[in-house]
Amino acid sequence: MRISRMDLDDVGASPQRIAEAVISQIPDLPIPIPVEEIACALGIVEIRIEPIKSFEGALITTGPEKAEGSILVNARSHPRRRRYTIGHELGHFLHPLHVPPAGGFHCTSDDMSRNNSAGVDTRIRQEIQANAFAAELMLPRSVFLRDLKRMRGLDLEHITELGNKYQVSKEAVARRYVHFQEEPSAIVFSHKGRVRYFCKHDDFPWLDVRSGAPVPAPSIAAASVGSATRATDWSEIDPSVWLSRPNQRGMCEQTLVQQAGYRMTLQALDDDSSEDEDEPALEESWTPKFRRK
Numbered sequence: 001m002r003i004s005r006m007d008l009d010d011v012g013a014s015p016q017r018i019a020e021a022v023i024s025q026i027p028d029l030p031i032p033i034p035v036e037e038i039a040c041a042l043g044i045v046e047i048r049i050e051p052i053k054s055f056e057g058a059l060i061t062t063g064p065e066k067a068e069g070s071i072l073v074n075a076r077s078h079p080r081r082r083r084y085t086i087g088h089e090l091g092h093f094l095h096p097l098h099v100p101p102a103g104g105f106h107c108t109s110d111d112m113s114r115n116n117s118a119g120v121d122t123r124i125r126q127e128i129q130a131n132a133f134a135a136e137l138m139l140p141r142s143v144f145l146r147d148l149k150r151m152r153g154l155d156l157e158h159i160t161e162l163g164n165k166y167q168v169s170k171e172a173v174a175r176r177y178v179h180f181q182e183e184p185s186a187i188v189f190s191h192k193g194r195v196r197y198f199c200k201h202d203d204f205p206w207l208d209v210r211s212g213a214p215v216p217a218p219s220i221a222a223a224s225v226g227s228a229t230r231a232t233d234w235s236e237i238d239p240s241v242w243l244s245r246p247n248q249r250g251m252c253e254q255t256l257v258q259q260a261g262y263r264m265t266l267q268a269l270d271d272d273s274s275e276d277e278d279e280p281a282l283e284e285s286w287t288p289k290f291r292r293k
Contacts, residue, residue, distance in 0.1 A: 001026070001034070003041040005094075013097050015129045019136030022094075032167035033138050035086045039071065042094065046070040047086060056112055057085035059092045060104040069093045080169045081112075084134055088112060091133030098126050113189070115175055115199055138168050139176050148177070154185055156231035156256045156266050170256070174264060175199050185268045188242075190215050192261035193222065204269070208244035216241045220253040221265040231256040234268075242267060 003025045011017040022038065023029060036047055045068050052074040061069040071089045073082045085107070092098045092105045101123075111127040120128070139162075147165070151158045159177055163170045174187050178201055186200035186207055195209045209215075215222045218241045224232050237253045239246035250270030257263055 001037050001041045003038065005042055008094060013095065015091060015095065015132035016136050016141075018091075018094050019133050020141075022137060023140055029140065029143070031140075031143060031165065032083075033087075033140070035083050035090070035138065038137070039086055039090050039093075042090065043068050044071055044090065044093065048072050049075045049082065051075045055106045055108045056081070057089050058104055058106045059089040059100065061093065061100050064099050066093055066100065078169065080163065080167055084138060084168050084172050085112065087134030087138045088130045090137070091130035092126065095126070095129060095133065098129070113171065113175075113197060115197075135172065135176050139166055139173065141180075144176060145180060148180055154181065154183060154254075154266060154268050156254050156264060159264070159266075160231075160256070170258070170264065174266075178266075183268065185266060186242075187267070188215075188221065188265040190221060190263045190265065204267075205239075205243045205245060205247065207242050207267075209242065215263075215265075219265070221255045221263055224255040224257060224263070231266075236270065237267075 003022060007025060008018055008021050011021045022042070026038070039047060043066075048070065050072060052072070056074045056077060058072040059069055060072070061067075071086055073085050073089075075082075077085070088107060089105065092100075098105075107127060107130070112131065114124060114128045114131060116128070144162075147162060151161075159170050159173050162173045162177065166173065171189060174189075178185050178187050178199055181201060184201040184204040186198060186204045188198040188207070188209065189196040193215055195211055195213050195215060197211050198207050198209060200207065218238065220232065220235045220237060232255045234252045234254045237251050239249070239251040242251065252268050252270050253265060255263055255265045
């Protein structure tokens with residue numbers, strides 16, 4: 001594989017544009033993306049998989065000019081997560097404004113999930129940019145949007161299917177899934193009954209949860225004891241359980257129970273408003289946008 005770094009010089013500092021400039025040089029783009037081959041074609045001379053306790057990945061370079069680099073990836077992580085980590089470190093390597101600190105970039109599992117740059121320092125902003133690059137590279141926008149168009153409605157099973165196709169973690173897929181859906185939605189990531197973080201569509205109301213807080217007790221996410229291989233059915237939930245400013249629309253929730261206490265909870269606003277209760281004909285003709293089972 002041949003990819004010219006010179007062709008990246010004029011695209012600026014946008015992670016999306018840098019990733020698109022890389023992808024544009026790969027004819028007949030294969031899916032899943034061959035991220036290791038791409039990294040090596042762009043100047044990464046070594047990718048080492050080693051057991052690490054304190055971080056997920058690291059980038060060591062030759063200096064501020066970053067002519068060459070080496071990537072270290074945590075062998076304890078799932079192979080799909082390792083692929084995303086390589087993409088993340090490659091983002092640091094290619095971004096023109098990411099000057100390596102002494103000892104290189106060392107990125108934790110929290111860094112790999114950062115997605116909100118409001119009011120953060122330079123280091124965290126760089127981690128968010130590296131995530132944006134990894135998402136654009138590993139889940140190419142044009143191909144990913146075609147997949148969303150093919151899949152009807154909202155469903156966590158879609159995220160599982162897309163993770164299998166692109167060979168990245170469900171969590172990485174979920175963030176992009178929510179961002180690009182036409183129907184506003186949100187997704188909450190939790191571990192052992194406590195919220196890790198959430199991401200949402202720009203048009204979805206703000207969630208009244210914070211990192212480290214217990215998952216709201218009345219939620220389906222807190223009560224679910226579903227299978228680790230299949231999502232629960234959609235269930236109606238009082239919007240005040242999750243939203244800081246509940247509106248007049250209903251809300252539905254679906255949860256995927258994962259291994260080691262991790263859970264993913266997808267949320268959607270219900271178009272079936274209370275004013276339709278006296279209109280059975282209209283209710284019969286209404287088809288929900290998300291998939292019920």
